[in-house]
Each structure stands twice: as C-alpha cells, then as structure tokens.
Amino acid sequence: MDQAHAILRLSSNDRKVAVQAAFDLAHMGGVEAVPDLLRLLSTLPPAGAEALHKLGAFAYALGELKVQAAKPRLIELIRDPRTKGHRGSFLYAMLDLDCRDDYDFLYELVFDDYFEVRAKAVMILNGIIPLQDVEKLVASRDDLLERLEGVPLDDERSIHLCSLVDLLDAELEDWAQ
Structure with a gap:
C-alpha cells in the first residue's frame, strides 16, 4: 500500500x-x-x-x-x-516529544486514577527530570512523600509514586555531586 x-x-x-x-x-x-x-x-x-x-x-x-x-x-x-479512560494513547504519543516545559502538567498525571496514564507520565518525566531546576525537584519530592503517606503499600499507585521518588532522588544526588 x-x-x-x-x-x-x-x-x-x-x-x-x-x-x-x-x-x-x-x-x-x-x-x-x-x-x-x-x-x-x-x-x-x-x-x-x-x-x-x-x-x-x-x-x-x-x-x-x-x-x-x-x-x-x-x-x-x-x-x-x-477522554478519561482513553488518555494512554495520547501520552504514548508524547513519549518522544520535547516535554521539558510540561513538567508540572505531567507531574500531576502521576496521581491519575488510571495505571496507564501514571506509568506513561513517569516514563516521560524520567526523560525530563534532568532538565528541571533543583528547587522544582525538591518541591516535587517533598510533595510526593507527603502524598505517599496516605497511600496504602498494596495500592498500585504507590508503585508509580515510589518510582518517581527514586528518579528524583537519583537526580538530586547527581546535583549534589
């Protein structure tokens, strides 16, 4: 064809x-x-x-x-x-786009009700976290830790929140060195 x-x-x-x-x-x-x-x-x-x-x-x-x-x-x-319940394909489309100016928008998606949305948001954030300023990363980490306090460990949301904390910790560690 x-x-x-x-x-x-x-x-x-x-x-x-x-x-x-x-x-x-x-x-x-x-x-x-x-x-x-x-x-x-x-x-x-x-x-x-x-x-x-x-x-x-x-x-x-x-x-x-x-x-x-x-x-x-x-x-x-x-x-x-x-589009609730159908957003994963839109986020998938953003995986290879320049999203460094969309950190705040993507960060909020980590708290979405849908697994696919949270997972793709973390994937995109993984690529743009190194491009953010340290103050934003520290604020995000503090916010995540606060939000994690209310999430049971067996809740699937905790997986994405913890993985994002790990990403932020790694980047902040790089900044400190």
Missing part, C-alpha cells in the same frame, strides 16, 4: 479503516500524512468511542513520526474530561 492511498483512508467513516491507515502511515514513516493527521487530530471532537479510537490512532501516528506540533492538542485531549 502506498502512502497516498493510506492518507485517503484516514478520513474514512469506517473507524477500522481510518485506524489501520494511521497505523500503516506510522510504520511507513509517512511524513506526507502529517498535515492530514494534525488536521484530523485537531478537528475531531473526543465524543464517543469511535472518535476516541480514531484520535488515539492519529495521536499514535503523530507520536511515531515525532511531530512536535501535535503536543498542544495532545495536552488538550488529555485534559478533556471526555
């Missing part, structure tokens, strides 16, 4: 066709599809399962293609209450 045909399939009313086209373009390295993917990501409202599946696929493709211009819309989608 060529990229031109896959780009045409992105706008299909059939969710399966549009989703497969996005995946195909991501795997082909279909940079020619970036304008169409950005347009679809920006114009499709996140209402209903069909739209959320399409948005997730478009986000995935843009993330695989490392399209920094998608980040504002991805953050908007993550903040939208209608």
